[in-house]
Amino acid sequence: MYDVVIIGAGPAGLSAAIACRESDLKVLVIDEFPKPGGRLLGQLHQEPNGEWWNGIKETQNLLDQAEKLHTEITCGVSAHHIEKTEHGYMIHTNIGVLDTTNLLIATGAAETAVPIPGWTLPGVMSIGAAQVMTNVHRVRVGNKGVVVGVNVLSAAIARELQIAGIELHSMALPISNPVTKNHANPRHVMDGLVRIAHLAPSAFLRFGSKFAKSAWVRNIAVNFYPKSGVKMWGMPIHIRKAIVQINGTEKVESVTMCDITSDGEIIAGSEKIIDVDFVCIAGGLYPLAELASVIGCPFQYVEELGGHIPIHNEQMETPLNGLYVAGNITGIESAKVARAQGTLAGYSIAKNIDKIQQAMKDVKSTRDSASIQFHPDIVEGRERIHRSFQTYEKAQ
Amino acid sequence: MDQTIICRCEEVSLQDIQNTAITYNCSAREVKLRTRAGMGYCGGRTCRPAVDAVLEAVTGEKAGHDIPMKVQPPVRPVSLAILGGKMR
Amino acid sequence: MMTNRILDHPVLGKLENQKTVTFTFDGVPYKGFEGDTIASALLANGIRQLRVHEETGAPRAIYCNIGHCFECRVTVNQAQGVRACMTSVEENMTVESGKLQAAPFESAPEEWPRTYAEFEQKNKGKKVGVPHV
Numbered sequence: 100m101y102d103v104v105i106i107g108a109g110p111a112g113l114s115a116a117i118a119c120r121e122s123d124l125k126v127l128v129i130d131e132f133p134k135p136g137g138r139l140l141g142q143l144h145q146e147p148n149g150e151w152w153n154g155i156k157e158t159q160n161l162l163d164q165a166e167k168l169h170t171e172i173t174c175g176v177s178a179h180h181i182e183k184t185e186h187g188y189m190i191h192t193n194i195g196v197l198d199t200t201n202l203l204i205a206t207g208a209a210e211t212a213v214p215i216p217g218w219t220l221p222g223v224m225s226i227g228a229a230q231v232m233t234n235v236h237r238v239r240v241g242n243k244g245v246v247v248g249v250n251v252l253s254a255a256i257a258r259e260l261q262i263a264g265i266e267l268h269s270m271a272l273p274i275s276n277p278v279t280k281n282h283a284n285p286r287h288v289m290d291g292l293v294r295i296a297h298l299a300p301s302a303f304l305r306f307g308s309k310f311a312k313s314a315w316v317r318n319i320a321v322n323f324y325p326k327s328g329v330k331m332w333g334m335p336i337h338i339r340k341a342i343v344q345i346n347g348t349e350k351v352e353s354v355t356m357c358d359i360t361s362d363g364e365i366i367a368g369s370e371k372i373i374d375v376d377f378v379c380i381a382g383g384l385y386p387l388a389e390l391a392s393v394i395g396c397p398f399q400y401v402e403e404l405g406g407h408i409p410i411h412n413e414q415m416e417t418p419l420n421g422l423y424v425a426g427n428i429t430g431i432e433s434a435k436v437a438r439a440q441g442t443l444a445g446y447s448i449a450k451n452i453d454k455i456q457q458a459m460k461d462v463k464s465t466r467d468s469a470s471i472q473f474h475p476d477i478v479e480g481r482e483r484i485h486r487s488f489q490t491y492e493k494a495q
Numbered sequence: 496m497d498q499t500i501i502c503r504c505e506e507v508s509l510q511d512i513q514n515t516a517i518t519y520n521c522s523a524r525e526v527k528l529r530t531r532a533g534m535g536y537c538g539g540r541t542c543r544p545a546v547d548a549v550l551e552a553v554t555g556e557k558a559g560h561d562i563p564m565k566v567q568p569p570v571r572p573v574s575l576a577i578l579g580g581k582m583r
Numbered sequence: 584m585m586t587n588r589i590l591d592h593p594v595l596g597k598l599e600n601q602k603t604v605t606f607t608f609d610g611v612p613y614k615g616f617e618g619d620t621i622a623s624a625l626l627a628n629g630i631r632q633l634r635v636h637e638e639t640g641a642p643r644a645i646y647c648n649i650g651h652c653f654e655c656r657v658t659v660n661q662a663q664g665v666r667a668c669m670t671s672v673e674e675n676m677t678v679e680s681g682k683l684q685a686a687p688f689e690s691a692p693e694e695w696p697r698t699y700a701e702f703e704q705k706n707k708g709k710k711v712g713v714p715h716v
Binding site: 503504506536537540541572574 | 638639643653654
């Protein structure tokens with residue numbers, strides 16, 4: 100019987116484990132991947148102050164702290180079901196059933212699929228897949244590629260591929276269909292880019308500052324967007340071009356790119372074939388909450404946080420006794436916020452009253468100073484979830 | 496109509512889902528049962544939000560606060576050997 | 584040869600003194616680094632395709648690379664449905680790609696293959712990996 104089992108050895112899970120071990124709780128951290136670190140492992144970007152954020156080093160720091168406190172971390176463990184019992188939770192895994200009083204779900208996020216014609220061909224992968232291959236496994240995903248989907252995540256990872264010496268032809272939007280809709284709409288994409296420009300890494304800031312914040316300037320920017328794209332780190336970013344088809348028989352051989360109107364409609368006769376051997380598709384992230392769902396945790400859909408969020412309060416407690424959440428399962432934010440949330444969740448689980456208040460402040464200050472913010476109205480979304488928790492508690 | 500694959504596991508196209516939704520005026524659950532979209536190996540993890548988006552475009556039905564197409568255990572494919580107590 | 588390896592990275596540094604492991608994929612021996620997943624070791628060797636769609640024969644490879652999509656499932660030491668992106672490659676591991684399977688409903692019942700051998704005979708020379716969108 101554990102005091103707490105933590106599912107997910109990313110920044111949130113590891114930080115929570117450290118905070119729990121400070122109070123000498125019996126802790127077990129499990130993760131499906133062979134190495135701890137989660138998606139933090141692949142991260143590599145330059146902060147606005149010029150310093151590199153190196154996910155491998157950041158992970159090692161957390162692991163060193165965890166090891167000093169003799170934290171049990173087991174990788175290669177998949178949880179496929181969780182049951183609530185009288186005294187806590189039973190977690191069904193490929194290494195057997197784990198019994199625990201408290202449970203922290205820190206499963207992070209998954210990428211939203213952006214289906215476009217030809218996207219099942221070998222050589223097409225999600226942008227996160229390319230990040231892991233490049234920075235974690237140190238394997239080139241191809242010789243020359245194109246990124247489909249223009250957003251803060253895809254821009255950051257495109258830069259990581261470039262740094263690793265992988266050639267990218269350009270970034271462009273996906274063809275418009277009922278699934279890709281917002282990702283395929285130049286106006287929507289431009290609004291997103293401008294709103295994050297002031298918070299984004301340095302080159303992005305330069306890119307964003309070319310456009311003012313008012314709607315009419317954005318409108319002009321979309322309507323008169325340069326045919327050759329706006330270059331970022333030497334790579335064209337197109338919001339008036341779309342990838343309409345990925346071509347190949349056994350694997351990716353080329354993509355078909357078209358000019359599009361400011362509403363995302365294809366301009367007939369503008370097709371160009373571009374030879375590439377890989378394609379990265381970027382549809383953004385959504386919270387991965389399936390394990391919270393099978394236990395019966397209540398959810399709320401909050402667009403600002405990226406999707407369906409398990410209801411929780413400011414101390415990361417859910418309405419289910421002993422069930423906590425931290426990291427991207429509570430909303431899409433940077434790894435630094437996930438780390439601060441993990442620490443907070445750990446102190447909450449350990450009932451470490453002295454440290455909870457400070458940890459809550461740390462989450463807020465980390466959020467305020469984040470250099471990458473995924474949605475402009477994160478704070479509002481968070482408040483809605485916390486209010487829902489209160490409403491739910493009252494109703495019970 | 497569009498041959499773009501939405502559900503990769505079962506190779507269900509956008510057109511299959513649209514046609515089914517229009518013909519039978521389906522809920523997300525009914526589309527899943529009729530087309531097998533989201534019923535493949537990955538358990539709908541990849542296409543679930545996409546199927547919802549197609550449904551919203553066809554029927555105007557928006558995803559509610561509950562997780563779409565309720566998640567059922569096991570959330571990973573699991574062998575009978577593991578269920579029977581054999582480790583790994 | 585692991586031709587797709589990023590041995591020298593301007594920020595992450597050099598990859599040095601990596602231990603290699605030898606494994607086979609569809610009977611062909613390959614080398615990977617210790618710590619590689621099956622998927623990363625194969626891609627380092629220029630191998631993308633990991634399986635074909637069971638029914639249509641369309642070629643498939645990694646998509647999400649973090650264990651969600653199951654597109655990379657292969658057979659490892661005779662265990663089916665193993666995710667190549669989540670499984671560490673090990674010395675002497677035998678990895679098999681996912682193959683086309685009998686799809687009896689394509690044709691009239693009297694034409695259905697009665698055994699796998701018959702199915703294989705019927706599909707001999709049939710091109711797998713038809714492009715479709």
